[in-house]
Each structure stands twice: as structure tokens, then as C-alpha cells.
Amino acid sequence: MIGKNAQGAMRLSQIVMPDDDEGLIRFFEVAPGEFDFSPIAEHRRIARIGNELRSSAQASLPIYMFKQPIIDEPGRFEILSATDAEFKNETERRRFFEHAMLQEQCSVKIVISKAAKLPIHFVDSVTDKLQQHSSHRAHKLREAIGDIEFIGDMVNITRESTEMFIDQINRR
Numbered sequence: 001m002i003g004k005n006a007q008g009a010m011r012l013s014q015i016v017m018p019d020d021d022e023g024l025i026r027f028f029e030v031a032p033g034e035f036d037f038s039p040i041a042e043h044r045r046i047a048r049i050g051n052e053l054r055s056s057a058q059a060s061l062p063i064y065m066f067k068q069p070i071i072d073e074p075g076r077f078e079i080l081s082a083t084d085a086e087f088k089n090e091t092e093r094r095r096f097f098e099h100a101m102l103q104e105q106c107s108v109k110i111v112i113s114k115a116a117k118l119p120i121h122f123v124d125s126v127t128d129k130l131q132q133h134s135s136h137r138a139h140k141l142r143e144a145i146g147d148i149e150f151i152g153d154m155v156n157i158t159r160e161s162t163e164m165f166i167d168q169i170n171r172r
Contacts, residue, residue: 024156027067027106030077039065039081040110040154048085049112053150058113064161065107066100097165107161112152 030036039045045061052059065081080100087093123145131138 024106024108024154027065027104028079030067030079031075036079039063039079040108042081045083045110048083049110053112053114058111060109060111062107062109062157062161064096064100064105066103066105068103094169101162101165105158105162106156107158109155109157110152111155112150115148115151 025035028035028037040063045063049059049061061083063081063083065079067077067079070076070078082093082096084093087096123142126145127138127141130141
């Protein structure tokens, strides 16, 4: 879910993932119980999507990522990521994917569109579980949902991006 900050710049406000997509959730876990969604929330990427939304009702952005161990911190990982626009040339792109193929990798396509005002029953269904544990957090989440201007889907495209890269290597 994407809102705007006080200066009018787009910002990622919430990430909601279904429990049934364990593989995608697990990829973002960089230590037991600790998750890193920064590749998706990176300001320049959100800004790029915002620029595209000025002239279109929908925008998308593929993000290629891989996770590698942090050498001096056993059990911890860092996520390295890039988008097509961030590769300076084809050689840099090839090196990124060659390194990614040796690690745990994931590619997602973020698809963003303008959000319709959400029905109150939907907001309640999202916040009911949280209400039982923390009414303060549930209230903050209701406010954040009310501020949403755009909504996005994160589509796992790991298989497609890996196949595309392998095809490119085989053509050389």
C-alpha cells in the first residue's frame, strides 16, 4: 500500500502478504523472525513508479533480488537487488544474474494502480486480529489504510526471470 508523505512524495506505507505464500515471505527473512523489505520500499523505485503513474492508471516494476550470507554474522543475510533501469549495461546485468544464480534468488514484479476507497468491512477484517493484541496498533493501521492512495500487487516472477536470463546466456 502506498501513500504520500507530507511533502507529497510517494512512500510505501504497508506490506501485506498472505500466509499461503511461504516461499516469498521466507525470501525476505534475513535472520530468524527479521524481515527486510527495503528492496521494494526503496525511495527511487517508488518515485519511478510515481512518475509512471502520472501518465498512466497503472505502473509496474520488476525487481531482481538475491540473498547472500553476511560473512561476519552467522545466520544473517543481506538482500541485494536491482531493476532493469539500474543496470548500466548488459555486462553489469549479466554479472548480477550470474552471481544471483549461485544464491537464493527471487524476482518480483510490483504492479501499482490507484486505490479505490476501501469498504469499512474490509478495513475491519484486516485490523480485527491486531485489535485483539494491540488496540493502539490497530488504530494506527486503520489510519494508514485511510491514507492509501495507491495499491499494489507483488507477483513472484522468479521462474520467468531465471528462464529469460538462461535463454540470454545460451544465445551468446
